[in-house]
Amino acid sequence: xxxxxxxxxxxxxxxxxxxxxxxxxxxxxxxxxxxxxxxxxxxxxxxxxxxxxxxxxxxxxxxxxxxxxxxxxxxxxxxxxxxxxxxxxxxxxxxxxxxxxxxxxxxxxxxxxx
Numbered sequence: 001x002x003x004x005x006x007x008x009x010x011x012x013x014x015x016x017x018x019x020x021x022x023x024x025x026x027x028x029x030x031x032x033x034x035x036x037x038x039x040x041x042x043x044x045x046x047x048x049x050x051x052x053x054x055x056x057x058x059x060x061x062x063x064x065x066x067x068x069x070x071x072x073x074x075x076x077x078x079x080x081x082x083x084x085x086x087x088x089x090x091x092x093x094x095x096x097x098x099x100x101x102x103x104x105x106x107x108x109x110x111x112x113x114x
Contacts, residue, residue, distance in 0.1 A: 001025060001109055003067055003090060006046070009104050012069060012092040015081050020066055020090035028110045030102045034059040042113055048094075048101055050074055054083060061087045071098045 004021040007014055014021070029040055030048040037047060037059050046067040049056055052074035060068050068084075069092040070076060076091050084091050094101055106112065 001105075003046070005108075006067075006069075006105065006110075007092060009108055010069065010092070010094045010096060010101055012094040015076055015091045015093075016084040017066075017088050017090045020088070023066065023090075025067065026111055027113055028102065028105050029065075029113045030098050032098075037063050037065070040113055045113065046110075048098055048105075050098060052076065052080070054080055056080075057083045057087065057089060057091075060089055066090065068092065069094050069101065071096055071101050 003023050025046045026044045027042050028046050032049055032051045045065055047060055047065045048069045048071055050072045052070050057080055067090045071094050073095045
């Protein structure tokens with residue numbers, strides 16, 4: 001599924017690398033524990049998290065995740081936007097809970113990692 005379709009499904013706002021809107025993802029991983037993300041070895045993954053800080057972006061960079069969706073209405077800071085832009089990561093803000101956002105994506109064909 002294309003990121004732009006995910007954006008529409010989750011009624012999300014995007015920040016950063018707009019070229020990523022045409023990027024295809026097959027899998028999603030939902031977690032607030034960044035150490036769990038480091039164990040994921042799958043390509044084409046997007047991250048759903050409520051951990052709205054710079055560490056989530058640094059962890060995504062190390063895990064080759066190019067799209068992060070911040071759930072529960074968490075806000076993205078200017079510092080986060082700058083780091084994401086430097087690393088080619090597209091950030092999204094979504095008002096849905098992690099459970100609801102994950103369910104919407106799952107019901108529309110995004111596969112879970114586990």
